[in-house]
Structures are given as C-alpha cells and as structure tokens.
Amino acid sequence: MSLYRDALDANPQAGSCQVPLSAVMESVAVLKPFRRGQQIHGREGPGEHLYRIVSGMARDCVLLADGRRQILDLLLPGDFFGFTDHAEPEVTVEAIVDGTLVASYPWRRLETLAESDPRLVRLLREIAFDAVSRSRGRMLILGQLNARERVGCFLVEMAERLSDGPAAALVLPMSRYDIADYLALSVETVCRVLTDLKGRGAITFTGTNRVKILDRCALQAGGRPRERRYAQSSARQEAAPA
Amino acid sequence: MSLYRDALDANPQAGSCQVPLSAVMESVAVLKPFRRGQQIHGREGPGEHLYRIVSGMARDCVLLADGRRQILDLLLPGDFFGFTDHAEPEVTVEAIVDGTLVASYPWRRLETLAESDPRLVRLLREIAFDAVSRSRGRMLILGQLNARERVGCFLVEMAERLSDGPAAALVLPMSRYDIADYLALSVETVCRVLTDLKGRGAITFTGTNRVKILDRCALQAGGRPRERRYAQSSARQEAAPA
DNA sequence: CGTGGCATTGATGTAATTCAAAAGACGTGG
DNA sequence: CCACGTCTTTTGAATTACATCAATGCCACG
Numbered sequence: 001m002s003l004y005r006d007a008l009d010a011n012p013q014a015g016s017c018q019v020p021l022s023a024v025m026e027s028v029a030v031l032k033p034f035r036r037g038q039q040i041h042g043r044e045g046p047g048e049h050l051y052r053i054v055s056g057m058a059r060d061c062v063l064l065a066d067g068r069r070q071i072l073d074l075l076l077p078g079d080f081f082g083f084t085d086h087a088e089p090e091v092t093v094e095a096i097v098d099g100t101l102v103a104s105y106p107w108r109r110l111e112t113l114a115e116s117d118p119r120l121v122r123l124l125r126e127i128a129f130d131a132v133s134r135s136r137g138r139m140l141i142l143g144q145l146n147a148r149e150r151v152g153c154f155l156v157e158m159a160e161r162l163s164d165g166p167a168a169a170l171v172l173p174m175s176r177y178d179i180a181d182y183l184a185l186s187v188e189t190v191c192r193v194l195t196d197l198k199g200r201g202a203i204t205f206t207g208t209n210r211v212k213i214l215d216r217c218a219l220q221a222g223g224r225p226r227e228r229r230y231a232q233s234s235a236r237q238e239a240a241p242a
Numbered sequence: 243m244s245l246y247r248d249a250l251d252a253n254p255q256a257g258s259c260q261v262p263l264s265a266v267m268e269s270v271a272v273l274k275p276f277r278r279g280q281q282i283h284g285r286e287g288p289g290e291h292l293y294r295i296v297s298g299m300a301r302d303c304v305l306l307a308d309g310r311r312q313i314l315d316l317l318l319p320g321d322f323f324g325f326t327d328h329a330e331p332e333v334t335v336e337a338i339v340d341g342t343l344v345a346s347y348p349w350r351r352l353e354t355l356a357e358s359d360p361r362l363v364r365l366l367r368e369i370a371f372d373a374v375s376r377s378r379g380r381m382l383i384l385g386q387l388n389a390r391e392r393v394g395c396f397l398v399e400m401a402e403r404l405s406d407g408p409a410a411a412l413v414l415p416m417s418r419y420d421i422a423d424y425l426a427l428s429v430e431t432v433c434r435v436l437t438d439l440k441g442r443g444a445i446t447f448t449g450t451n452r453v454k455i456l457d458r459c460a461l462q463a464g465g466r467p468r469e470r471r472y473a474q475s476s477a478r479q480e481a482a483p484a
Numbered sequence: 485c486g487t488g489g490c491a492t493t494g495a496t497g498t499a500a501t502t503c504a505a506a507a508g509a510c511g512t513g514g
Numbered sequence: 515c516c517a518c519g520t521c522t523t524t525t526g527a528a529t530t531a532c533a534t535c536a537a538t539g540c541c542a543c544g
Binding site: 062064068070072083084107111114115118121122124125128129131132133135136138139140142143144184 | 357373374377384
Binding site: 434450 | 489490491492493
C-alpha cells in the first residue's frame with residue numbers, strides 16, 4: 001500500500017515528469033480475481049511475473065515432503081511478490097479471502113520499461129528492499145520469539161497492516177491453521193495463547209475471527225527475556241577454505 | 243558467487259556487447275579489507291551501498307535489546323548484501339575471518355549506470371532474487387526443522403557454498419556461537435548434535451573446525467517426520483476489514 | 485604457566501508439541 | 515427448520531525436544 005503509492009506518485013525528483021509512474025506500471029498489468037484457496041500464478045511458470053495484491057489477502061507457502069507447511073509471508077493489499085525464480089520445489093501462493101484481486105506485471109516488459117524510465121529502476125529496487133525487509137523481520141520472529149511473543153507480534157502487525165495504522169479492532173480472515181503455520185507453532189498452541197491473552201485482558205473476541213486489542217503493550221512484551229554472554233568475535237583463526 | 247560471474251560475463255543477449263558488465267560495476271566499486279570481528283559498512287549510513295563479499299566471510303546479525311542475537315545470513319564470497327535501507331535498529335555486518343575483502347557499490351551510481359545499461363537492471367534484479375531466495379530458505383529452516391535437521395542442513399549448505407560444489411571436507415571459520423545464532427539454537431545443542439552426528443558416523447572431525455562429511459544422507463534426514471492434516475483452505479468467510 | 489574465551493558433556497527444567505476428545509460453526513438436504 | 519456430517523476451534527493430559535544451569539576440559543595468548 002504505502003510503498004506503492006508513495007513511491008509512485010509522490011516522487012517528483014526524476015527529470016521526466018511526464019506520465020505518473022503508476023500509469024506506466026499499470027500499462028503492462030493484468031488484473032485478476034481469485035477465489036478463496038485458489039492458487040495464484042498457477043502454471044504460467046514462476047519467475048515470469050511480478051505480482052501485487054490489490055485487495056484481499058494471500059498466503060505464500062512452502063510445503064515439505066512430509067506434509068509440513070510453512071507460510072513464508074502473508075500478502076496484504078500493496079504487497080508485491082514473485083521474486084523467486086529458481087523454480088522452488090513446492091511453493092504456492094493462494095488467495096485467503098474470496099475475490100482477492102491480484103495485478104501481475106511481466107518481468108520482461110517491466111525491464112523494457114525500466115530502460116526508458118529510471119524511476120522504475122528505483123521503484124523495483126524499493127520493492128525488492130521491502131520484500132527482503134519483511135523476510136528479515138520474519139526470521140527474527142521465528143528464531144527468537146516464544147509462542148506468546150509471536151502471537152502478540154502477529155496481532156499487532158496485522159492490526160497495523162490491515163488498517164494502515166495502529167487500529168484496535170481487526171478481522172483475521174485466515175484460519176488458526178494459517179496463523180500457526182505462519183508463526184511456526186501448532187494450532188493448539190496458537191489457540192492456547194489466544195485464550196490466555198484474553199484471560200489477561202490483553203484482547204477480546206467479538207467473534208471467532210474478530211479481535212479487539214485492549215492492551216497493546218501486553219502483546220509486545222512476551223515471557224521473560226533471557227540473558228546471553230558474548231565475549232566478542234569468532235573462533236581462533238584457521239586456514240582458509242581449500 | 244556463481245551469480246555474479248554467470249550473470250556478468252556469460253550474458254551475451256543484450257544488444258550492447260561493448261564493455262563487460264563486470265567492468266561496468268567494478269568501475270564504481272571500492273574494495274576494502276576487514277579484520278575479524280570488524281564491522282562492515284560502519285557509519286556511512288546503511289542503505290547507501292550495495293556490498294559484495296570478495297573473499298572471506300561475514301555475518302549479518304540483529305541484536306535484540308535483551309542481548310539475544312540472530313544471525314540472519316552468513317555471507318560468503320560472491321554474496322551481495324545491503325538491501326535494507328530502513329535504518330533497522332540493531333543490525334550489523336561483521337567480518338568473520340581476518341582480511342575479509344568487501345566491494346562496495348554506491349546505490350546512486352549503480353542506478354545512474356543502470357539508466358544506460360539495461361544489463362545492469364537485470365543483474366540488480368537477480369541479486370535481489372538471490373537475497374530473497376536465501377531468506378526464504380532460512381525461514382524454512384528456522385520454522386520447520388529440528389536441531390538435528392538444522393545442523394545437518396547447515397553442514398551440507400556450507401560444504402556446497404564454500405567450495406561451490408558438493409565437497410566432503412570443510413573448514414568452519416565461525417565459532418559454535420555463530421552457528422548457534424545462525425540456526426537459532428543454543429551452543430550446547432549445537433555441540434551435542436555435532437558429537438551425536440560423529441557418533442553415528444555421519445561426520446568426523448579433523449580439528450575443532452574441520453569437518454569431513456561421511457554420510458550426506460544422514461545429514462539431510464533429521465528426526466522422525468510428523469504428519470499434518472489439512473482439509474483445504476481457510477476459515478469461513480467474514481466481512482472484509484473495516 | 486596461568487588466564488580467558490571457546491568447546492564439550494551432564495543434570496534438570498520447561499515451553500511447546502503431540503495425542504485425545506469435546507464443543508462450536510457452517511453447509512446440506514430432508 | 516432441524517438433524518446430520520464435516521471442519522474448525524478449543525481445552526486437557528502426557529510426552530519431548532530443547533534450553534538452562536553447572537562443571538570441566540581445551541587451546542591460545544600474554
């Protein structure tokens with residue numbers, strides 16, 4: 001959302017102030033709606049297109065051979081995706097809400113456009129930045145936070161991203177399983193944490209998927225932190241790799 | 243590393259077959275060596291430069307307020323980094339081995355160059371792809387694998403990346419703490435898994451930091467897989483977010 | 485030859501998973 | 515409209531993988 005509009009239209013620095021960048025991009029875009037559960041960028045071959053969620057929500061999943069699933073990213077309106085060409089094994093992007101609208105931009109045409117419009121080069125870089133930043137944030141969550149912290153983060157993040165600002169009430173259109181696979185927890189743990197947060201007065205439910213945040217701070221602070229002791233740097237030096 | 247050379251010099255598709263792309267990029271590069279533990283891209287402001295590891299190794303860390311640390315990425319020769327501008331709180335990139343050589347490219351100049359050389363646009367995109375792909379892989383590891391699987395993956399990954407192909411012997415220039423923070427495990431767990439792997443005949447040590455892989459398969463397969471049951475899609479539909 | 489940071493190993497605790505089952509939602513069709 | 519079947523969500527009890535705490539051994543280095 002912000003990224004796109006910000007970068008596109010509030011960006012008068014480039015010399016060529018002709019056509020708004022949004023118009024340039026949309027000139028090669030194709031809009032398509034998807035139904036709940038339907039796969040986006042089906043079989044046209046991954047790596048061919050850049051995508052943007054216009055409305056609705058989607059999940060970017062990896063499925064492991066044994067049935068485990070990791071949701072790598074939840075895609076909300078304004079989010080771009082489609083960076084990974086390398087024909088990754090079992091990656092799918094699926095709409096979470098009915099009627100999710102997705103714009104797709106062929107990479108080839110974007111690159112052609114970029115040759116004549118430097119603003120686009122910059123925009124593409126910012127889009128990539130954004131994707132990398134989100135990944136990094138998620139890595140921290142998966143690596144360092146406990147269950148309570150993860151769910152708390154998740155609620156706060158969703159509250160912000162869904163309404164583009166710190167909102168108190170939010171609707172979670174995804175299932176508990178989706179939340180679990182997004183946070184790398186079991187469904188049961190997600191439920192337990194949610195009811196625990198309710199019990200502590202941090203949130204209330206106005207429906208299974210409707211949450212109201214009462215105490216934002218209680219969500220941010222998880223369990224007790226743990227200290228760690230680091231001297232300084234790394235191991236004694238050894239010969240360089242052969 | 244392959245990315246760089248491949249994309250640069252074995253890329254005769256563009257119309258402009260004048261200067262090799264590598265020469266174009268290196269024309270704006272500054273090379274600098276770093277000592278072990280020294281911070282890269284110190285205080286020139288993050289987001290200003292794109293970097294590439296020429297030789298040696300570096301770690302891309304986040305430090306949490308309570309002292310927890312997560313190594314988001316281990317950077318090997320050929321890896322690019324420096325995508326996150328957003329002045330992230332406590333992010334540092336530090337050399338792991340003495341004399342790590344880093345090339346830095348100012349983003350501004352790269353973008354200027356890109357205006358006249360479409361190949362560079364493509365290369366920048368591929369660099370971003372690569373960074374995103376690595377992040378996604380790491381997310382899977384952090385989210386889905388148990389300790390044994392993580393260490394196994396790590397060894398296999400390092401064996402491949404360090405020698406650009408499946409090698410049996412490898413030198414790990416980083417400390418056990420680094421490995422632990424990379425895999426989001428405790429140091430003790432990393433040690434235990436390593437000695438366990440040794441006990442099972444999957445690896446041997448020819449020195450604390452020198453490992454020889456005896457049974458690659460044993461490293462790939464971790465503990466017992468767990469099944470999961472998914473119906474199909476997400477929750478029953480609700481009203482869209484306010 | 486001691487000192488300090490790494491590495492390894494053991495004992496213990498605990499957060500989160502797994503197993504099991506009940507209670508809600510929701511849709512379908514009689 | 516209600517009964518029925520299927521998912522989803524929730525809660526409980528048992529299990530476990532990993533972290534934490536605590537010691538000791540190990541190499542460098544001064």
